[in-house]
Amino acid sequence: MSEKLFGTPLDVQDSWTRKVQRRSSWILPFLPLPAALLAYALLSVIQRPPAPANASEILSICDSLHEIPGVPKDFHSRTVSDRFVEGTKATFIRNATIWTGGRDGTELVYGDVLLDGGIVKALGYIPDGLLKGVKGRVNTINAYGSWVTPGLIDLHSHVGMLSAPLLKGAFDVGSRNGPMVPWMRSLDGFNTRDDARVLAIAGGVTTGLVLPGSGNAVGGQAFPFKFRKTQERSPSSMLIEPPFNLNDTAREPGTPLRWRHMKHATGENQLRYGTRMDSTWAFREGYEEARKIKVAQDEYCAKAKAGLWNDIKGIPFPYSLHWEALVDVLRGRVKVNCHTYEAVDIDFLARLTNEFKFPLAALHHSHEAYLVPDVIKKMWGKPPAVAIFATNARYKREAYRGSEFAPRILADNGIKVVMKSDHPVLDSRYLAYEAQQAHYYSLPSNLALSSITTTPAIAAGLDHRIGYIREGYDADLVIWDSNPLVLGATPKQVFIDGIPQLENPYVNEKPDWLQKVPRTPDFEDEIKATLEYEGLPPLTTKAKSKNVLFLNVQSLWTRQGDSIQPSFQAESANSSVVIVTDGKLSCFGDKGSCATASRVSYDVVDLKGGSISTGLTTSGAPVGLQEIPSEASTNDGALYDPFVGVPPVLGDDGTSIFASDGLQLQGRDALLAYRSGVTSSVSAWSAGSLFSDGVMFDGISVAFRTGAAHSLDKGAIIKSKAALHISISRSMFGSGPSVSTQIATLRRLLLRSPSDDAGNWFHKAALGEIPLVISVGSADLMANLIRLKKEVESETGSTMKWTFARASEAHLLANEIASSGISILLTRPRLFPTQWDDKRIIPGPPLSADSAISTLLKHNITVGLGTGENWEARNVRFDLAWAALDSGGELSLPEVLKLATVNMDHIFDIERGDGHLDDLVAFEGGTALDLESKVVAIISPEREVVELL
Numbered sequence: 001m002s003e004k005l006f007g008t009p010l011d012v013q014d015s016w017t018r019k020v021q022r023r024s025s026w027i028l029p030f031l032p033l034p035a036a037l038l039a040y041a042l043l044s045v046i047q048r049p050p051a052p053a054n055a056s057e058i059l060s061i062c063d064s065l066h067e068i069p070g071v072p073k074d075f076h077s078r079t080v081s082d083r084f085v086e087g088t089k090a091t092f093i094r095n096a097t098i099w100t101g102g103r104d105g106t107e108l109v110y111g112d113v114l115l116d117g118g119i120v121k122a123l124g125y126i127p128d129g130l131l132k133g134v135k136g137r138v139n140t141i142n143a144y145g146s147w148v149t150p151g152l153i154d155l156h157s158h159v160g161m162l163s164a165p166l167l168k169g170a171f172d173v174g175s176r177n178g179p180m181v182p183w184m185r186s187l188d189g190f191n192t193r194d195d196a197r198v199l200a201i202a203g204g205v206t207t208g209l210v211l212p213g214s215g216n217a218v219g220g221q222a223f224p225f226k227f228r229k230t231q232e233r234s235p236s237s238m239l240i241e242p243p244f245n246l247n248d249t250a251r252e253p254g255t256p257l258r259w260r261h262m263k264h265a266t267g268e269n270q271l272r273y274g275t276r277m278d279s280t281w282a283f284r285e286g287y288e289e290a291r292k293i294k295v296a297q298d299e300y301c302a303k304a305k306a307g308l309w310n311d312i313k314g315i316p317f318p319y320s321l322h323w324e325a326l327v328d329v330l331r332g333r334v335k336v337n338c339h340t341y342e343a344v345d346i347d348f349l350a351r352l353t354n355e356f357k358f359p360l361a362a363l364h365h366s367h368e369a370y371l372v373p374d375v376i377k378k379m380w381g382k383p384p385a386v387a388i389f390a391t392n393a394r395y396k397r398e399a400y401r402g403s404e405f406a407p408r409i410l411a412d413n414g415i416k417v418v419m420k421s422d423h424p425v426l427d428s429r430y431l432a433y434e435a436q437q438a439h440y441y442s443l444p445s446n447l448a449l450s451s452i453t454t455t456p457a458i459a460a461g462l463d464h465r466i467g468y469i470r471e472g473y474d475a476d477l478v479i480w481d482s483n484p485l486v487l488g489a490t491p492k493q494v495f496i497d498g499i500p501q502l503e504n505p506y507v508n509e510k511p512d513w514l515q516k517v518p519r520t521p522d523f524e525d526e527i528k529a530t531l532e533y534e535g536l537p538p539l540t541t542k543a544k545s546k547n548v549l550f551l552n553v554q555s556l557w558t559r560q561g562d563s564i565q566p567s568f569q570a571e572s573a574n575s576s577v578v579i580v581t582d583g584k585l586s587c588f589g590d591k592g593s594c595a596t597a598s599r600v601s602y603d604v605v606d607l608k609g610g611s612i613s614t615g616l617t618t619s620g621a622p623v624g625l626q627e628i629p630s631e632a633s634t635n636d637g638a639l640y641d642p643f644v645g646v647p648p649v650l651g652d653d654g655t656s657i658f659a660s661d662g663l664q665l666q667g668r669d670a671l672l673a674y675r676s677g678v679t680s681s682v683s684a685w686s687a688g689s690l691f692s693d694g695v696m697f698d699g700i701s702v703a704f705r706t707g708a709a710h711s712l713d714k715g716a717i718i719k720s721k722a723a724l725h726i727s728i729s730r731s732m733f734g735s736g737p738s739v740s741t742q743i744a745t746l747r748r749l750l751l752r753s754p755s756d757d758a759g760n761w762f763h764k765a766a767l768g769e770i771p772l773v774i775s776v777g778s779a780d781l782m783a784n785l786i787r788l789k790k791e792v793e794s795e796t797g798s799t800m801k802w803t804f805a806r807a808s809e810a811h812l813l814a815n816e817i818a819s820s821g822i823s824i825l826l827t828r829p830r831l832f833p834t835q836w837d838d839k840r841i842i843p844g845p846p847l848s849a850d851s852a853i854s855t856l857l858k859h860n861i862t863v864g865l866g867t868g869e870n871w872e873a874r875n876v877r878f879d880l881a882w883a884a885l886d887s888g889g890e891l892s893l894p895e896v897l898k899l900a901t902v903n904m905d906h907i908f909d910i911e912r913g914d915g916h917l918d919d920l921v922a923f924e925g926g927t928a929l930d931l932e933s934k935v936v937a938i939i940s941p942e943r944e945v946v947e948l949l
């Protein structure tokens with residue numbers, strides 16, 4: 001980079017280049033200038049003051065002011081990508097089902113694809129001539145009909161900024177320097193060593209728009225990165241079409257500008273700078289500053305172009321390095337991505353964009369966007385796309401009205417829908433899962449796939465080269481092991497710039513029925529209610545019945561002893577029924593051999609080939625203890641940290657806190673879980689969660705029915721003191737006690753005689769009278785704890801009931817865990833190296849043959865599959881299904897159902913008798929594991945009722 005380019009006030013980023021053709025002064029009179037200036041200019045041609053030495057530079061800046069980004073004219077005739085890596089072989093993919101992204105996501109091509117030079121050379125039928133051209137340097141892959149899609153694009157990612165494992169030395173997501181930081185660049189904080197980058201590729205994500213955080217109103221410049229590693233190993237070399245203000249010399253004469261990207265954020269996150277009204281003013285003040293600079297530039301240039309050099313003599317071109325990016329927004333050169341949740345903030349953006357006349361590329365998170373489509377349409381220019389999560393909601397007040405039906409409702413209103421991860425909020429690797437869920441909840445399949453490919457490509461201004469499979473497009477594509485909208489769809493191979501990214505992929509060959517777009521249930525009534533109740537439709541049951549006749553039941557799965565068994569499995573559902581009389585199963589199986597009781601009237605429910613199975617249990621998240629996690633007043637509140645201090649009035653170490661005393665029922669996450677077949681939860685505080693730095697005591701959990709009206713409701717409390725919970729974790733910010741202090745504390749509590757209440761509970765744990773659940777990630781710490789267990793057991797002569805929760809690295813110690821009789825509660829069903837303690841995960845297919853679950857189960861360890869956050873509780877059945885799919889058929893339906901039924905009871909010592917009183921869940925259109933089925937009823941023999949949803 002020359003001094004001249006980057007050191008002078010002429011560094012007007014995109015708007016300037018030395019290479020722009022100089023305009024001869026004789027053209028001036030013909031320029032479309034305001035009439036007065038034109039007349040003045042004509043005069044000054046006669047009496048022109050001498051032009052300054054740098055006049056031509058000034059004029060070329062002025063000429064470039066009105067340029068907007070575009071695609072080079074000959075772009076699509078390129079034969080090689082600018083990102084091509086010398087030596088990359090060509091790839092010939094045969095016999096693929098190619099979803100191209102074309103025709104609004106409905107176009108399919110059956111045939112072949114040829115990749116060469118980092119681009120798609122041809123697809124469909126490949127002419128022999130082309131194949132001859134790559135002879136001797138081509139890899140051929142027979143796809144055997146597999147689905148091939150464009151590489152996935154994550155429009156909202158912090159990969160490289162909040163890195164995995166999270167270390168405070170790489171916490172590069174935002175700025176603490178006030179609400180306006182348009183100068184900040186995510187590129188400058190991008191850590192190429194983020195483990196998540198490789199994991200994201202394994203999920204098919206090839207490009208991510210890496211945004212600064214949402215802690216600033218104008219949060220700085222974002223950059224689209226391709227996630228493959230580069231030979232140069234630099235962040236810069238991972239950028240796709242970086243704007244020329246990063247490197248002016250990269251711009252060839254005649255090349256149009258490239259898009260810049262920016263992050264804005266409104267609402268709650270700005271409260272750190274005052275109120276909403278303060279931050280909206282910050283926006284307007286900042287944009288007014290930019291507007292003044294833009295006007296000054298235009299006026300300056302009008303004079304220069306008119307030859308009025310005297311008027312601007314000695315005056316530098318108006319320019320501000322602080323505000324230039326916002327000036328570029330006003331010049332229409334920036335894709336602005338705005339974090340905006342609520343109607344009030346969306347409304348503000350409609351006013352802001354019209355006041356300052358700039359378009360937005362996308363609204364992010366926008367949990368209320370579906371409620372105000374007309375406001376979105378009022379925004380200046382084209383309505384922005386809306387980038388959202390599928391089911392992650394209610395974590396803060398702004399997200400309370402978030403709906404799983406938002407993608408569908410937005411699409412109905414003609415608004416473009418993008419599904420995104422906000423990685424690491426969700427693991428970018430599972431971006432496809434967001435589209436799968438959106439589809440399950442009624443977004444049409446073409447739009448669901450577009451929402452993670454073409455739609456984000458368009459929103460990022462990159463749809464001339466990514467987001468589609470087309471001739472001349474970047475060779476970024478994914479070969480899938482199933483239809484990509486099927487749960488658990490996993491890449492068999494991922495190409496970025498034509499380079500295969502998975503070295504030795506572990507592929508499960510999936511059957512034909514997983515190669516089709518899933519059928520989706522009918523949610524029309526739910527969608528209507530969602531709109532009618534503005535995002536808060538009642539979640540209580542529609543009706544209760546004592547006597548129900550279920551028709552067309554394919555199978556019935558119940559607990560029998562320590563396993564889940566088929567009570568029946570029909571060849572054809574049509575002839576099978578399940579009859580519930582007085583809230584209890586009275587007959588099931590063949591229609592002919594089952595009779596309804598006489599003189600009893602039955603409600604009839606057609607399960608349409610569906611299935612009935614034992615209600616699921618979740619654990620790990622504080623379901624029933626929080627309503628809106630970030631709002632203390634909706635929650636039980638914080639636990640005392642005995643290492644910091646417990647008020648004497650609490651009596652002892654403050655460790656015998658019962659979650660049952662804080663229970664609150666009828667919360668939305670609990671009810672949504674209930675309605676998804678998760679009929680009970682074992683909840684405790686999770687002190688060991690991400691930012692609770694080294695806090696150790698999580699109290700005593702409660703097992704309860706997620707659908708109960710209140711804690712006195714019949715059957716509400718299943719076990720009031722389920723288990724004693726502690727966390728052994730390393731403190732990220734160094735403020736908590738050391739791990740050795742935590743383990744020493746545990747040793748002392750387990751071994752001392754019960755002198756007080758807390759001691760009493762640990763004493764019970766030492767005697768094996770109450771389960772002890774220890775949240776711990778690292779295998780080293782688990783090993784140390786296993787030694788402690790032996791030490792305590794040899795001292796007391798008892799056998800303790802231990803479970804390791806979190807347990808990210810448990811697979812490394814599977815033998816030892818198995819032989820110590822310790823159970824595992826995975827609170828993150830698909831592992832992620834969140835912190836150092838979780839670093840050594842087993843990633844599962846396609847990166848490893850085994851997953852954590854399959855490894856642990858092979859060692860006969862009792863595994864429970866839980867969740868980490870309340871909103872996830874509703875998705876337990878999909879997590880179970882995923883475990884089965886990842887196992888390549890090794891784990892059957894009853895085996896995975898155990899992970900959230902029998903095994904949970906085992907972990908928490910819950911006695912449910914012989915299974916006759918278990919809640920049963922009726923699914924229409926499939927089993928508990930199908931992304932095609934829907935819960936329609938819950939049968940509760942204990943309460944002698946069937947709840948019809």
Ligand SMILES: *[C@@H]1O[C@H](CO)[C@@H](O)[C@H](O)[C@H]1NC(C)=O
Nearest residue numbers: 094095096142143144145146
């Ligand atoms: C393409 O794959 C399908 C599905 O596996 C198969 O039925 C067909 O025979 C294959 N065709 C060729 C030409 O390999």
Ligand SMILES: *[C@@H]1O[C@H](CO)[C@@H](O)[C@H](O)[C@H]1NC(C)=O
Nearest residue numbers: 001236246247248249250251
């Ligand atoms: C800028 O771009 C030019 C031309 O593409 C390239 O040769 C040079 O290495 C780049 N400089 C930097 C600092 O990236």
Ligand SMILES: *[C@@H]1O[C@H](CO)[C@@H](O)[C@H](O)[C@H]1NC(C)=O
Nearest residue numbers: 010052054058314315316317
């Ligand atoms: C042109 O030169 C004048 C006099 O040296 C200086 O004041 C001005 O900043 C320069 N303008 C530009 C755009 O470089």
Ligand SMILES: *[C@@H]1O[C@H](CO)[C@@H](O)[C@H](O)[C@H]1NC(C)=O
Nearest residue numbers: 552572573574575607608609
């Ligand atoms: C069985 O039910 C399915 C759908 O539930 C239907 O398509 C099919 O025709 C039925 N078969 C018989 C023999 O009734």
Ligand SMILES: *[C@@H]1O[C@H](CO)[C@@H](O)[C@H](O)[C@H]1NC(C)=O
Nearest residue numbers: 814815818857858859860861
């Ligand atoms: C797990 O249990 C099964 C059945 O009891 C047994 O065959 C197998 O050897 C056990 N595996 C291990 C690793 O102990």
